Amino acid sequence: MNAIPAQALNDRAARFQRLAETGPDTPMGELLRQFWHPVALASDVGAGEAKTIMVLSEELTLYRGDSGEPHLIGGRCSHRRTLLKTGWIEGETIRCIYHGWRFGPDGACVERPAEADPGMPRTKIPGYPIKEYGGLLFAYLGEEENPPFELPRKALIEQEGAILRNGVERWDNNWFQQVENSMDATHVSFVHQALKVGPFGAAVTSSIPQLEYHETNSGIRQIGRRADNNVRVSDWTFPNNNHITVPGLTPEDPWIDVFVWMTPNDDLNTTRFMIYSIPPEADDASRDRFIAYFDEFGEYDPASQHDELFNMREWNNPNDMFVGLTAAQDYLAIRGQGRLADRSKELLGRSDMGVMNLRKLFWREIEKIETGEPTKVWRPMTEAERLPTQPGSHAATA
């Protein structure tokens, strides 16, 4: 679903619009295609199964071969344009339901049973590299050779004894509003204090932070200083990951590392993928609480409660003070800007410096795409650095 016809935009609006676009023929779309993105939960598709997914405004077929290996190819058969996911898996290939054309993991057509030849160059559809990691499936949709598969702070995810859990939320608005929210430390003092205060809001407190933003080799380091002993740091990796830390379920629990990716499905839909990692030093009680919590509440998706959340007269949703409450609060603020925020009517202040920096960074890189200059080479944030925790009082859990 694409957002606004170009001719309807004046110059200022057009400049904002370029931040929101994700399709292959847009500068931002081209920029985003230089990176690996999570595109599905590993559990979304089983061996021998296929489904259609939207990534960066492309319709794609995600399937696993009989071996269980994941593959990602074009969404439709090159013959009569039927959705491939309704076909069936044979080995590591998928066969179209309509006339049996068969495609391999690289998108090449390897069989056309009712034709003399097995397949020809023009019959190829896209085929993209895909990796399974940390409960997620990551893909690279660029035309160039794919870069090495790296994640921010893999060491934290991979450390022996850590327990990992995933989250997924299918938001019905543009990805860039969500990225902006990552670079907006002030929002925590309001959005996550809204009416119900969960452990996260309570820990960060509602005082106004002094803000610092530093462009790093990986992205942007954000520092929100609320007091000398209350300094919140998050490391944002270009173009759409954020590494933050949140308190555990009770004051006895260690803080949890959260890696959030905001993957555009198209210009008006975004999937958030999360990896939660509880560190090895957690004791058995903490580990049990963490596991039991995710078993019960791990699948909360605020967009599925859109009407309940926006129309509630009291804060009675969701029924979870931790991940669910935080997600619902963010959803009200960000989705409340609309499916595509009209930035031409904004009034930014000094406290929006994170958002301003972020836009400038993206405009700088987009312009390189447009002029054909090389974009910045970002380095993976691989070191296993822990982020500082905050000292705020800890609220009761749900």
Place this chain on the structure above:
Amino acid sequence: MNAIPAQALNDRAARFQRLAETGPDTPMGELLRQFWHPVALASDVGAGEAKTIMVLSEELTLYRGDSGEPHLIGGRCSHRRTLLKTGWIEGETIRCIYHGWRFGPDGACVERPAEADPGMPRTKIPGYPIKEYGGLLFAYLGEEENPPFELPRKALIEQEGAILRNGVERWDNNWFQQVENSMDATHVSFVHQALKVGPFGAAVTSSIPQLEYHETNSGIRQIGRRADNNVRVSDWTFPNNNHITVPGLTPEDPWIDVFVWMTPNDDLNTTRFMIYSIPPEADDASRDRFIAYFDEFGEYDPASQHDELFNMREWNNPNDMFVGLTAAQDYLAIRGQGRLADRSKELLGRSDMGVMNLRKLFWREIEKIETGEPTKVWRPMTEAERLPTQPGSHAATA
């Protein structure tokens, strides 16, 4: 939701289109902004609560302060354009969920907690006068100083011993079709005789009326003469109120005054607000019947039964022969013209003189808006005049 792009219209269609438009940049939208309109039921929002409403194609925040006073301001925060209704009330102000900007009843930003200054001129959003009266909330959306708050025949509403009830119907079509229906006395002889005949249809009878329309100081007086002892009179107040009288629930009950407003939400949605007033001379049994009836049936909204009504093979909806049946019959006729009637394909006859007069009146006033001439100064219809009742046989109630 706005209806038809201007370039798609030929001149004749464009002339009709101007009758339907409601936005602030249209001549009709400007004309409508010279008047107070009901915008909500008083019960729609409680003390300390907020909701988003659409009025005249504007997105607005309706809230009550902690005092219970109603306020009406712009729908979105001037900072990052988040819906204000997801924020929270503080005294008579509302605070945005996203970064805590706080707005007063006049739309001025009175606090920006993460900025040095409390608020600046450009941070102001719209703020409109609002009054609670007769169970409804009325607002004035014009840019000029608001005129005195007057209602048609307030004395009938305010007379000691009268019992008032409200109705609200959220129709999914353009407001002007509904206003036209008010000026179309002939429709009663058909629409309200359709298959099921309730007390209203029975009282008015199905004979064809002789029509008279008189422009008054307040709007248009409509007279439909079906027999010497059957003269139906209604007083329509410019631009969108109608005062009619309808029979009670049984022949023993006195006739009831009904004041209907048709408030445009946008070009394709209209809310009808009603005040029903049973006069003081009603005896205890009539009063009890009236109250019991509204307790059971008062919330009927035909648009909520759109599919059932349009697809029914027998007249089995609604389950109420009085207000509900009348509303459903009108809905079939008016909503049956489409969300926006295509007037360029109509064939009006002499019996449509009320509709023709009405359109000419609006075109006359719209042209004054366009040429900058002063529009007609309408005077409130304040006198407590009762309308004549009709003698038709009275059908059984549901």
Place this chain on the structure above:
Amino acid sequence: MNAIPAQALNDRAARFQRLAETGPDTPMGELLRQFWHPVALASDVGAGEAKTIMVLSEELTLYRGDSGEPHLIGGRCSHRRTLLKTGWIEGETIRCIYHGWRFGPDGACVERPAEADPGMPRTKIPGYPIKEYGGLLFAYLGEEENPPFELPRKALIEQEGAILRNGVERWDNNWFQQVENSMDATHVSFVHQALKVGPFGAAVTSSIPQLEYHETNSGIRQIGRRADNNVRVSDWTFPNNNHITVPGLTPEDPWIDVFVWMTPNDDLNTTRFMIYSIPPEADDASRDRFIAYFDEFGEYDPASQHDELFNMREWNNPNDMFVGLTAAQDYLAIRGQGRLADRSKELLGRSDMGVMNLRKLFWREIEKIETGEPTKVWRPMTEAERLPTQPGSHAATA
């Protein structure tokens, strides 16, 4: 619902688009209006009832007079454009709910009760010939004198002792994709072998056919030769009927004749009407099975299961191996091309010769419409010819 604005199309896409259009002002729409089409089940409307239907992008009122005779006239009253179906039947006429204008079966306005004259030339709305036959209602929407009402192989339908049943499916995509599927014998070897194999797929087998297409006096004869004793023949009647034969419910049952019409509702919706005819030689057990089967499963409509079918992880829908399974398989393949297939991105092969022939045939006839030349005069396929059956093994029924 019309599909693609003309200005968005390049020449190649425009040429494909012309195959899909159905409105009265399009060449294909004009061509289709030379023929009778089924427009409803006879049971869709009872005596004294009316409903709105869409046929060839026209909104129409289908009603039966008090006599039970079916009539088909314009969808809206010529006065104020209200849907006529909400009015009521009087004799063989229908009266508008709004002001009582009354229309006859030819669309002429025969009464305007609130006007002096009964009706005038410009008050006429369309009125089309309609016939009831074989459980269906057929209409002729052309401006010219209607041709004789003929159906393909009526003799098979009318033979003494045959049992007839109807099917109806309301597909949410363009009609031409469905016609193409009729001329695509190869698809049977894949679509109807998809995961579950019903009697139809089992009988035809999955081997690749050698194809022959012959333009006949009536349309196109299609021959798919899978082996010397496995020759599948179907007779397609211009412009949108297909006569095929399918195996019965068990190997003991005779093959069944199926006549399928694909009637465009508009450019993005199509209704498939079927007549199933079990021949007189069926024994009592076969007849009982046939009747019991249609009582239980005859109303399956794959579009009503759109989400279940497209999102299922295993083939567990529909719960019927015969008509339902076949319909669902076709639906996945054809609806899977989208609501309007993007033919500009296709890659046809030699096995698509049926589809190519079909398009050429339609382009040839459309061009005659555009240049004003006479189109081909098709003759009815009246002879009671049976089609050859296939020898494949017979699968168990549901």
